[in-house]
Amino acid sequence: MFPCYAHILFSLICMTVQSSSPDASKCGYSSCPKGKDGMLNVHLVPHTHDDVGWLKTVDQYFYGEKNNIQRAGVQYILDSVVQELLQDPSKRFIYVEIAFFARWLNEQNDIMRHAVKGLVKSGRLEFILGGWCMNDEATTHYNAIIDQHALGFEFLRQNFGECGRPRVAWQIDPFGHSREQASLFAQMGFDGLFFGRADYEDIDQRKKTKTMEMMWNGSPKNLGSKADLFTGVLFNGYSPPPGFCFDINCNDDPIQDDDRLHDYNVDQKTTQFIRYAQLQASHYATNNIIMTMGSDFNYQNAHTWFKNMDKLIKYVNQRQVNGSKVNAFYSTPSCYLQSLNNASKTWTTKQDDFFPYAHRPHSFWTGYFTSRPTLKGFVRQTNNFLQVCKQLDGLAELKDTDNSTFHLNILREALGVAQHHDAVSGTEKQAVAYDYAERLANGVMECQKVANDALKKLYKKGSTPAPNQLFCNLLNISACHVTENSKQFTLTVYNPLARSVISWIRLPVVGTNYTIRGPKGENLLSQIIQVSADTKRIPERKGSLAKNELVFRADLPPLGFNTYFISMTGSREKQSTKTFKMKSNSDLVMKNEHVSLTFDGPTGALKQITNLDSRVTVQVKQELMYYIGVSGSSKSSALNAQPSGAYIFRPNETVPLSFHADLKKTTVIKEGALVQEVYQKFSPWATQVIRLYDGAQHAEFEWTVGPIPVSDMIGKEVISRFSTDLATNGVVYTDANGREILQRKRNHRDTWNFTNTEPVSGNYYPVNSRIYLRDETKKIQFTVLTDRSQGGGSITDGNLELMVHRRLLWDDYLGVGEALNETGMDGKGLIARGKHFIYVDTIENSAKFHRDMALKLYMAPSLSFTTSTMKQSDWTKVYHTSWSGLKAALPDNVHILTFVQWAGPSFTPRTSQPYLVRFEHIYEKDEDVELSKPVKIVLQNLFVPFDVQSVEELTLGANLQLSQLHRLQWKTNQHFPDLSRQSQPVTATDNFTVILNPMEIRTFQITWK
Structure with a gap:
């Protein structure tokens, strides 16, 4: 127990710590306030929406720099909110963007960290969504969506345990919503989703029919109820009711409750609030409504918000003595969701998505589907390389002494930030787009260190040190310092797919005649093509010497690499093109x-x-x-x-x-x-x-x-x-x-x-x-x-x-x-x-x-080079020229979505490092006569470096054992065939057999022998 200091803040912290012992901890649904029967229960949700970059960079937003652009400093928001929560156990707050919260928590001392854990354990500070960012839903790839959420989930799990696990998804600002996103959220274990934007005509219709909340069928054809997610459209976007914004950036009047003063306005404000609550309730189906009390970068001075909300709750509830049926209290989205679930209503369903989004006539938000195409391409390529790095790190069993986790995390976090709904979407200021690209480039350079260390280890047959790998990042515009300046070099092509693939390699070169030898010493057919004038005019390839491209075919092993030996020859043969x-x-x-x-x-x-x-x-x-x-x-x-x-x-x-x-x-x-x-x-x-x-x-x-x-x-x-x-x-x-x-x-x-x-x-x-x-x-x-x-x-x-x-x-x-x-x-x-x-x-x-x-x-192959002049025959004596991480290729309908060293929720210290592995069935039901069928994989004896010792199945977000997941159940007005299947346990008795059904992703924590 920490000693109590005289300073008031430390006293408050001590009180919180003492009241949040394991016996007193109360988080999740058990911490929720109870509404009143026969009343309109108004759930006031104090929140801030903190863009992980938009008008300012992520760093500028965190520190509060460049307030001439936008008055926003996330560190001050969290400082201020935590202090208010520590002073009053009745107050609640939700937080979303873990990219910011992780940075803030890491800057705190041990006393404050312990106090924050107490707030989380008591349910007063609740994490909603829990991803590294609030990702875009139109321009993001499912692989990156899963990764960025798992990154945030893991931070919360490590720091706050089960009380840090989010139960509600909160996509309040993205510009349209994807059905696949709903499916992924359901598979991550979320009980519900709330968002703020839907087409204006759609919202008008829903208000009239009281269908602002529904059951969204995320995968009606394939996964059934496993992908169903209760979903609600918020009444006022994510802003507070008109007239009730109490932030320092707002212009609304505070609640002035001294009746001796001329500006006393309690009666006016109370009546105005009650009327708005009744208006909102007229469009919803239960006697519970949610009001978002916050907006973009609110609560830099949390006291102004909470002081006025305290008064609002007090005076609204006092009206009950005079017959008012409105009951207001501090709440959270998960507590609101629980109230809806307790209402035992029958809900409508939806099977399509929420694209495209328009907020009024002539204003369709469909331009951002393409905006900043080069950034969108860079994000996709970077995600590709991150998967390569994680696989190589795992296959080579790199240790902490290699700093591989540190290097990987730099790219993980950069890519996590890039999924933000004002990042890959292309809707940020130009300076911020540059910042995103710089972060990705830095992350790629750090991850190249991991790939280098891993390949050097996988190369080796004995004790001879392997040469360093070099990388070329501008191959798409025919520029590469290695191939342009070397008469002899090796090329290693790593295939991140669990099946053999054919890849066409194009290398920028200066010569016109080259010899290419494959991993077995065989001569490979190649072709020389001149670099086009259109390519030469691209300014980013300034300084490139390449006049030609060398083209050849690479036949690659599953989850493995081939090395090719390329040398310029002196003879000048006629070009083959x-x-x-x-x-x-x-x-x-x-x-x-x-x-x-x-x-x-x-x-x-x-x-x-x-x-x-x-x-x-x-x-x-x-x-x-x-x-x-x-x-x-x-x-x-x-x-x-x-x-x-x-x-x-x-x-x-x-x-x-x-x-x-x-x-x-x-x-x-x-x-x-x-x-x-x-x-x-x-x-x-x-x-x-x-x-x-x-x-x-x-x-x-x-x-x-x-x-x-x-x-x-x-x-x-x-x-x-x-x-x-x-x-x-x-x-x-x-x-x-x-x-x-x-x-x-x-x-x-x-x-x-x-x-x-x-x-x-x-x-x-x-x-x-x-x-x-x-x-x-x-x-x-x-x-x-x-x-x-x-x-x-x-x-x-x-x-x-x-x-x-x-x-x-x-x-x-x-x-x-x-x-x-x-x-x-x-x-x-x-x-x-x-x-x-x-x-x-x-x-x-x-x-x-x-x-x-x-x-x-x-999941394209990754290319790396060395400038070694070693002969191919000598190379094969000390290094592998072809290597696969699998003993046999997986079927064409199976993909290894994730393969990474990782100690998750079911890890207990053992002699070996556990891994996180996701297997995916990539076909939908009835898409192909054969490949749409369920498929069986035997994990034992699958991977070359190791055999399986134990397997624990997790939720898609990898923050909970699947056996411990118990989602809220809902009644709907339509009954579709329940296609969800209980996942068959994976045990040693059947050599750890995994069965995958169409579109199914199964997530495992695996310990190897």
Whole structure:
């Protein structure tokens, strides 16, 4: 027990510590205040919404720097709130963003930390959501969503135990809501979700029908009730009722209760509050309502808030003597949720999602699906590399002496911050976007140290030290210091997938003739392609010496690596790539054994794609085009003045503009043994390369867009449009956060009669990994996969478009205060580069491709180099040139989602370090005849380095044993087949067998022998 000091604060702390012994601890639902029967119970929820970067960087927000931009200092919020809670046991507060709270707690002394633990144990300080940030739901990948929540959960578990485990998800600010997010929350063990934003028409309808709260079916087809989540839409966004904001940044009058003074206003304020509570209650289904008492960065002086709320509670409840039926008290979202659960109501259900979101006519928040495309691409690539680092760290069994956990955490935290709804969304100020990118870059450099240490350890056959690994981060723009400056080098390619994959390697080089030897010493076929003029104009590759790209095929083992030995030869052989231009009016055909692409002779544009295996042909014209964004006005409140901006997509016409390029004149065709390429120039700033690799079942479209010109003072939003001959009947399909597929119907919403004031942007949806069209009569599917999140849709039948880049000159009046006008290192408009992957086949055959390809894109191989001049024959004597972490590849429908050293909730000290492993079934029910079936995995003897000693199944967030999870149960008005299955225990008697059902993710803490 800490000694009590004379200082009042320490006295308060001591009182809290003494009252929060294990016997007195009371957190979770057991700590909730009880409402009054026959009353309207108003749950006042003191809260702050602290963006992990937006107008200021995450550091500036924490410390309260640059208050000229926004008055916000998170450290002062937590200082002030904790002091108020310590003084009065009746007060409560919730906190959400663990990226901030972890930093604050680490700065406190032991006495304060102990006091905070007492507040948490007593339920007075409650963590809601519990992720590292409040992530965006449109542009985030499910892998990164899970990781950032697990990062926050683990901090809470280590510091506060079971009382720190969040029970309610709190997505109050994201701009639309994903069904997959709800499914993930349910699998993490949450009992409910509350959010603040939904389409204005949707909310109007829900208010009228008292369906602001519902049961959301997160995976009705696949996981059933396991993915169901009770969900509520908050009445006033996440702000306090009008007139009752008591923050130092607010202008509302305080409650003045000295009746001797002229400004006495208790009667007025009390009546006003009661009327508002009754208004809100008229739109909800029980005698409990929730009022969010706080907003962005509120409570820097918590005393002003709590002093006025104390008075509000006092005077509102005094009215009960005179017959009032309103009862107000301090509460939390989880306590409110418990009250709803106790009401024993029957709730309506919902199966679709909440995209796209509009807060008024002409204001669809669909621009951020694409905003800052290079940041979105960097976030996806960085997540890819984090998974590689965690796997290598685990497979090599690196220890704390290697500092691998420290290095990994730098990237974990940077990537966790990047999932914030004003980060990867692209809706932050430019300076903040730079800060996010810098954090990611620093994290990548730290994680490269882990990959280096791990590979050096996995290389070794004996005691000979392995050479250091070098990394090249600009391979996408044909720049690499190692390959450009070395006549001889090794390349190690690590495959993070649990199956063998084929990967096409492209290395920037200066020479024209190279020899490549594989891991067994075999000579590999290669091809030299000149670096295009379009690539050379990218300012970020300034200083690169590479004139060519060396292309070859790598066949990689599962969860393992191959090393390739590359050397420049002295002989100057004729290049293996032929180049020519389209001249005649005859069609050009580019094909391999699986795919044929036909380009129209008169125009040079893509005309037709044929799957040669299934003999399916789709007539398709593809082109880069652009919309002109609506410009701004000084009358920002007028509906017709809503401009396109970081959040909003609002084109001034419903038909995109064509570049009117004569592609026949600009198209260049390169033919070679390994890859064929067609170069198309739509304008000096909008080009693309269409590639077809040997043996590939798909075509690759690499687009390069920028600098988007704005000298005409017109903002532009560039799309890639595919116009097909398919009869699609207004339907297009998009993925949800990279997982399940949702059907989208033009100008339609399942929940209400939709009025579309914007024919284009009102039909845009988030595309995280894929979008496709189907012709149900012909049984044909046309699929496009993306390498990052983008906005897209089908505006007319048979057509599909994806927005790839946007540059705008007006703020859209939603808070950022600056236009989305990104520039590159040369001060000109930013150049963005990315890829689309096109596949044509029958509907029956298409799922196998798009499931497999989406997985390969977000878990791509990782490349590292050495400048060793050691001969391949000598290398193989002391180092492995090929290595796999698996004794056998896993089935095509199984993915190892997570593999990392980690000591979680069921860990007891043993001789070996436990691991966290997630296995995932990547197919939906009925997607594929064979691959949609349940699949069995035997963990024993699966991994090369170790065998299983024990297995404990956890929730998806890895903060609770699955056997200990008991979610609240709800009654609904619709009864769907319960597809959830009790997970079969994984025991030693069956060699630790895991059964996975469609779309199921199972999370295990495993201890190895």
